[in-house]
Amino acid sequence: MYSRERLNEKAQVIKMDDLLLQKIAGEFGTPLYVYDGDRIESQYRRLKGMLPKEFNVYYSLKSNPTLGIAGLFRGLGSGIEVASAGELYLALQAGFDPRDIIFTSPGKTREELEYAVEHQIYSINIESIAEAELINQIGSLRSRQINVAIRINPDFNLSGAGIKMAGVPTQFGIDQSQLAEAFQSLKSLSFVKIIGIHVYTGTQMLSTQNILANMEAIIKLALELAEQYQFKLEFLDLGGGFGVPYFPGEAPFDETGLRQGMAAVWDTYRNQLPGGVNMAVESGRYLTAESGVFLTQILYTKECKGLKYAVCDGGSNQHANSAFLGRHIRNNFPMHVLGKHELPTELTVVGPLCTPTDVIGQKVMLPAVTPGDIISIDKSGAYGLSNSPLFFLSHPLPAEVVHYQNKTVIIRERGKLEDFVKGQSFIPEMTPLANS
Numbered sequence: 130m131y132s133r134e135r136l137n138e139k140a141q142v143i144k145m146d147d148l149l150l151q152k153i154a155g156e157f158g159t160p161l162y163v164y165d166g167d168r169i170e171s172q173y174r175r176l177k178g179m180l181p182k183e184f185n186v187y188y189s190l191k192s193n194p195t196l197g198i199a200g201l202f203r204g205l206g207s208g209i210e211v212a213s214a215g216e217l218y219l220a221l222q223a224g225f226d227p228r229d230i231i232f233t234s235p236g237k238t239r240e241e242l243e244y245a246v247e248h249q250i251y252s253i254n255i256e257s258i259a260e261a262e263l264i265n266q267i268g269s270l271r272s273r274q275i276n277v278a279i280r281i282n283p284d285f286n287l288s289g290a291g292i293k294m295a296g297v298p299t300q301f302g303i304d305q306s307q308l309a310e311a312f313q314s315l316k317s318l319s320f321v322k323i324i325g326i327h328v329y330t331g332t333q334m335l336s337t338q339n340i341l342a343n344m345e346a347i348i349k350l351a352l353e354l355a356e357q358y359q360f361k362l363e364f365l366d367l368g369g370g371f372g373v374p375y376f377p378g379e380a381p382f383d384e385t386g387l388r389q390g391m392a393a394v395w396d397t398y399r400n401q402l403p404g405g406v407n408m409a410v411e412s413g414r415y416l417t418a419e420s421g422v423f424l425t426q427i428l429y430t431k432e433c434k435g436l437k438y439a440v441c442d443g444g445s446n447q448h449a450n451s452a453f454l455g456r457h458i459r460n461n462f463p464m465h466v467l468g469k470h471e472l473p474t475e476l477t478v479v480g481p482l483c484t485p486t487d488v489i490g491q492k493v494m495l496p497a498v499t500p501g502d503i504i505s506i507d508k509s510g511a512y513g514l515s516n517s518p519l520f521f522l523s524h525p526l527p528a529e530v531v532h533y534q535n536k537t538v539i540i541r542e543r544g545k546l547e548d549f550v551k552g553q554s555f556i557p558e559m560t561p562l563a564n565s
């Protein structure tokens with residue numbers, strides 16, 4: 130028997146190699162997402178290890194909203210951060226205790242708030258006073274106080290995030306300049322209980338200095354607000370934005386530096402914070418990105434006006450991020466051809482869609498390929514399927530599998546043609562039967 134520590138050491142060295150990926154693709158078909166569960170586990174433990182022991186990690190479900198991965202995080206002891214009623218439903222189905230669930234979104238509907246209240250989740254992170262008023266009404270109908278944390282868009286703009294979500298004009302949170310007014314209004318909402326503060330400064334941060342500066346600034350702000358507006362800080366959600374390197378020139382953040390820096394920050398502030406405060410970070414990308422690959426098989430190769438193309442069975446409809454959609458920098462995701470190591474030549478990798486934007490690798494250097502070869506788009510475990518226009522051109526959803534502790538299990542079945550008409554109906558006069 131391995132001890133827990135020994136198992137963790139082992140998990141860090143297990144890597145899905147090409148032979149294994151080829152075997153998995155043979156069994157489950159392509160296009161296919163494959164996630165390395167052992168790697169996810171080790172990422173979770175690494176992140177926990179960088180933070181003081183009092184800190185809790187909330188898995189950001191948006192990065193990979195599957196029961197399989199969410200269930201893995203639940204098993205590891207993680208909390209979960211959800212951004213819609215759909216994600217909340219999934220989190221509950223995955224067995225999360227409502228006390229480990231937080232809900233953040235600038236546009237929660239009344240129905241979504243009622244659903245969250247009904248399940249008594251730990252915190253609804255409110256993003257406006259109008260939202261707090263709605264929660265107050267819901268609480269008053271149930272004669273119960275509802276726990277909320279106030280999401281703030283602070284005045285500080287500590288650069289470093291790939292996509293900034295605070296310190297600049299955004300739809301997220303309550304602007305720091307409006308807090309006096311906001312706290313005044315909150316005072317009159319007797320069914321809303323302020324339990325804490327939330328700030329999320331942005332995603333894809335690769336500078337340890339910036340992450341630390343953000344965290345420290347958020348703690349200071351929360352302490353000032355708790356003092357000024359006289360509420361007990363039970364929950365302090367520092368966001369996160371822990372990034373991973375994808376492109377040439379990017380390097381991982383310095384994990385040792387983060388661990389030492391966080392310990393120093395914690396040493397400075399722990400005694401100023403109330404005992405037992407729930408110190409939280411949220412993370413999706415760091416926990417899942419590097420453990421997933423998207424496997425797409427080459428259907429055809431062709432040349433056109435001097436460019437070599439590989440046309441694959443899965444494209445930007447299933448992995449929009451790799452096709453530069455929603456990103457401002459046109460960089461190729463890291464990718465490789467399974468089992469091929471010859472000298473690379475230039476190849477443009479495209480999907481099956483009839484749009485010129487369906488390019489998942491532009492002029493990439495890859496070994497010579499033939500139809501049947503499988504291309505692995507690496508670092509695809511976060512915001513792959515969840516950030517893709519899946520309905521575009523009606524290709525069935527790819528299957529998703531997890532390889533964990535030497536077993537490969539399917540966590541989402543491949544989609545079917547019927548999926549595209551599910552829930553649809555004809556104009557009555559125009560049903561095929563009416564016309565026959």
Ligand SMILES: Cc1ncc(COP(=O)(O)O)c(C=O)c1O
Pocket residue numbers: 189192210233294329331332333368369370371411412413414415511
């Ligand atoms: C409020 C909030 N929390 C957490 C996350 C997850 O970020 P990441 O995947 O960078 O960890 C996001 C991503 O946009 C977010 O908006």
